[in-house]
Amino acid sequence: MSTKATVEKLVSLCKRRGFVFQSSEIYGGIGGFWDYGPLGVELKNNIKQAWWKAVVQERDDVVGQDAAIVMNPTVWRASGHLDTFADPMVDCKECKKRFRADELAGAVPASAHGHEAEAAKVTRCPECGGELTEPRMFNLMFRTYVGPVEDDASTAYLRPETAQGIFVNFANILTTTRKKLPLGIAQIGKAFRNEITPGNFIFRDREFEQMEIEYFVKPGTDEQWHQHWVEERYNWYLGLGMRKENVRVRQLDSEELAHYAKDTYEIEYLFPMGWSELEGIANRTDFDLRRHAEFSGRELEYFDEESGEHIVPYVIEPSAGVDRLLMAFLMDAYDEEEVRGETRVILRLHKDLAPIKVAVLPLSRNEKLVPPAREVWATVRKQWMSQYDDAQSIGRRYRRQDEVGTPLCVTIDFDTLEDKAVTIRERDSMEQVRVPIAGLVDALRERL
Numbered sequence: 413m414s415t416k417a418t419v420e421k422l423v424s425l426c427k428r429r430g431f432v433f434q435s436s437e438i439y440g441g442i443g444g445f446w447d448y449g450p451l452g453v454e455l456k457n458n459i460k461q462a463w464w465k466a467v468v469q470e471r472d473d474v475v476g477q478d479a480a481i482v483m484n485p486t487v488w489r490a491s492g493h494l495d496t497f498a499d500p501m502v503d504c505k506e507c508k509k510r511f512r513a514d515e516l517a518g519a520v521p522a523s524a525h526g527h528e529a530e531a532a533k534v535t536r537c538p539e540c541g542g543e544l545t546e547p548r549m550f551n552l553m554f555r556t557y558v559g560p561v562e563d564d565a566s567t568a569y570l571r572p573e574t575a576q577g578i579f580v581n582f583a584n585i586l587t588t589t590r591k592k593l594p595l596g597i598a599q600i601g602k603a604f605r606n607e608i609t610p611g612n613f614i615f616r617d618r619e620f621e622q623m624e625i626e627y628f629v630k631p632g633t634d635e636q637w638h639q640h641w642v643e644e645r646y647n648w649y650l651g652l653g654m655r656k657e658n659v660r661v662r663q664l665d666s667e668e669l670a671h672y673a674k675d676t677y678e679i680e681y682l683f684p685m686g687w688s689e690l691e692g693i694a695n696r697t698d699f700d701l702r703r704h705a706e707f708s709g710r711e712l713e714y715f716d717e718e719s720g721e722h723i724v725p726y727v728i729e730p731s732a733g734v735d736r737l738l739m740a741f742l743m744d745a746y747d748e749e750e751v752r753g754e755t756r757v758i759l760r761l762h763k764d765l766a767p768i769k770v771a772v773l774p775l776s777r778n779e780k781l782v783p784p785a786r787e788v789w790a791t792v793r794k795q796w797m798s799q800y801d802d803a804q805s806i807g808r809r810y811r812r813q814d815e816v817g818t819p820l821c822v823t824i825d826f827d828t829l830e831d832k833a834v835t836i837r838e839r840d841s842m843e844q845v846r847v848p849i850a851g852l853v854d855a856l857r858e859r860l
């Protein structure tokens with residue numbers, strides 16, 4: 413992260429400038445749910461577009477899909493989520509606070525592994541010292557009912573990950589695209605987890621968005637493709653301007669691996685709360701396809717023309733969380749610098765991510781400046797997400813744009829009326845250059 417960024421500053425900026433709001437704030441909010449405002453939705457869309465471009469558009473071996481959030485509940489039996497997607501929960505008998513037993517650190521020796529082993533070690537409430545209940549396993553899936561009757565037969569779940577929507581479509585996509593292995597299927601979508609303790613702003617939410625790829629390969633080539641994806645994904649973050657010292661790749665210990673994984677790497681970011689996962693890249697082997705074949709009674713295989721054999725592909729899964737990526741990109745871009753005795757807050761966002769690419773600013777609200785300024789804006793907004801701002805001094809308007817990461821400002825002044833030219837001002841260097849209005853779009857495109 414930037415040395416100048418703190419979670420408090422980021423939360424405040426996000427609220428003040430319309431990136432992120434607490435969900436249903438006028439009713440006191442609801443824990444673990446967040447809303448994205450006008451700038452937040454642009455930034456989020458830009459992150460998703462950059463990802464889609466890199467993993468679908470620019471590759472010849474990955475296709476996209478968009479599966480429904482509510483699926484046949486047998487999916488979650490096959491995937492293991494109904495049986496194992498649970499955290500140990502304890503309650504304080506005194507103050508009634510609820511904790512994840514495996515997160516009550518401090519009293520837990522570093523060598524302890526496994527939820528139950530850790531949970532057994534902590535018996536006192538960290539808040540009040542009161543006695544804790546025995547840990548109970550709590551399934552993290554949100555439950556709902558499909559149709560008018562609320563009974564066991566109509567119980568369904570909000571998906572806790574987008575991945576399963578890909579596995580159940582594997583045969584459909586293989587048949588309709590006529591593609592050969594290796595074949596990736598990518599998807600962006602909402603997922604829901606009823607976390608016992610959501611927190612750290614938008615880092616751990618109960619409703620969040622995932623960007624996942626299931627990359628199907630021939631068994632035996634899985635380790636090599638795993639390395640490929642770890643490198644690809646790590647470089648994607650650096651390519652979007654994330655500082656190298658703040659991003660790392662970590663291979664998980666065997667005790668940390670999920671039940672389906674042969675090997676997993678995490679791409680982690682240095683948040684104020686420490687190194688935390690942005691993206692997991694797991695080798696899920698043939699676990700999911702075999703389970704779905706077993707539970708559905710369908711053949712989920714691939715016919716390998718080379719060997720003349722039917723095989724069950726292995727899967728490499730790069731899985732990233734959009735909301736926590738957005739938080740990391742903001743953290744990383746946040747900067748403060750002294751300019752003429754004042755503190756300039758600036759988001760040094762990569763131009764592809766910046767919510768607003770160009771701000772159009774008439775020097776003042778003088779009636780002679782308004783028509784040419786409006787005309788310039790009409791041209792610019794056809795090309796890029798842009799903003800028109802004529803409130804307060806030009807200096808303050810530059811600062812406002814710096815604070816939300818706008819790479820370029822275009823200023824219309826009284827000389828414009830004579831020379832039919834405007835000034836382009838660059839965010840990071842604050843350099844200004846005069847260009848004719850006739851060549852403005854080209855000049856902006858060159859810089860964007």
Ligand SMILES: [Zn+2]
Binds near residue numbers: 505507509539
């Ligand atoms: Zn307590």
